[in-house]
Amino acid sequence: MPLLQVTNLRKSYGKHTSVDGISFEIEQGRCVALLGPNGAGKTTTLRMLAGLLQPTSGAISFDGSHPGMDYRRALGYLPQAPAFYGWMSGMEYVTFAAKLSGSGSKEAASMAATAIERVGLTQDARRRIGGYSGGMKQRLGLAQALVHRPRLLLLDEPVSALDPLGRREVMELLRDIREETTVLFSTHVLHDAEEICDDIILMNRGLIAEQGALSQLRSKYSLPVIRMRTEKNDGALKWLETLASKPFIVEARLSGDGAVFNVSDVEVARRSILQEAASLDIPLLQFEAGSSTLEDLFMKVVGA
Ligand SMILES: Nc1ncnc2c1ncn2[C@@H]1O[C@H](COP(=O)(O)OP(=O)(O)OP(=O)(O)O)[C@@H](O)[C@H]1O
Ligand SMILES: [Mg+2]
Structure with missing residues (x-):
């Protein structure tokens, strides 16, 4: 049984359709790239999967549950342009995220420390986020998405805004993370997808143009x-x-x-x-x- 099953998912804004009835499945343990150019509908899709945006129609089923069941606790989500409170420290922020996902104070603090270490920010955990570099912020965003040990990670363009060094750091981190959890991440760069993914879903203008295992698509x-x-x-x-x-x-x-x-x-x-x-x-x-x-x-x- 797939971990995530999406059927005929649609999102329209008035006459404009951003996501035009897409269907796909994600198997447990896979790393899947949601690939497509600007405006393809990647963010809209991820926001619907994350439960932040109500689909116009279609169904999302998580781990065999009834469509409509709330599976948000099992998700980690990193938005395309995460906004942080610059005055918070990295540790405070991730602890806050752990509390939001339902953990008590003590547990939240220890989960946050683990997540912060996971993304290599332990040295900077007590610094204000306002002084973090772009790559550090993106790693902090990953810590926030990972802190409650989600079963599915949804990452919206986790490396697009980074310089080559920051990009490399985050890609390396993703390569590790994908060993532990199922990942769906969007990108407009094919190379990123090829580097760490098993499967790709290629979107354009709200539709899926092609999908499948990278190895199969390569030979096809x-x-x-x-x-x-x-x-x-x-x-x-x-x-x-x-x-x-x-x-x-x-x-x-x-x-x-x-x-x-x-x-x-x-x-x-x-x-x-x-x-x-x-x-x-x-x-x-x-x-x-x-x-x-x-x-x-x-x-x-x-x-x-
Ligand atoms: N709130 C909204 N109201 C109207 N149209 C929207 C809204 N959000 C997105 N759209 C439109 O939906 C389409 C898909 O947008 P989306 O942000 O999902 O694309 P994307 O693939 O994430 O692009 P990018 O690579 O630029 O992030 C675009 O044409 C966009 O203008
Ligand atoms: Mg987007």
């Missing part, structure tokens, strides 16, 4: 492909366009001076394209024959 989308780029001149760009209608090209995606072609036979396509480029004296800057990647899938979904 591993198709023969040719990527090329020419100098930016009209003749070359026109030529790229004419290539799109060649019989060996299954699907073409042109973007300015570049093109990505899914092809039926890489050898045939390579020979034919390179011969034509030579005879027409096309200024090729880049030519690559290989197989497509999840990045191609992501760009296709996002660019559509």
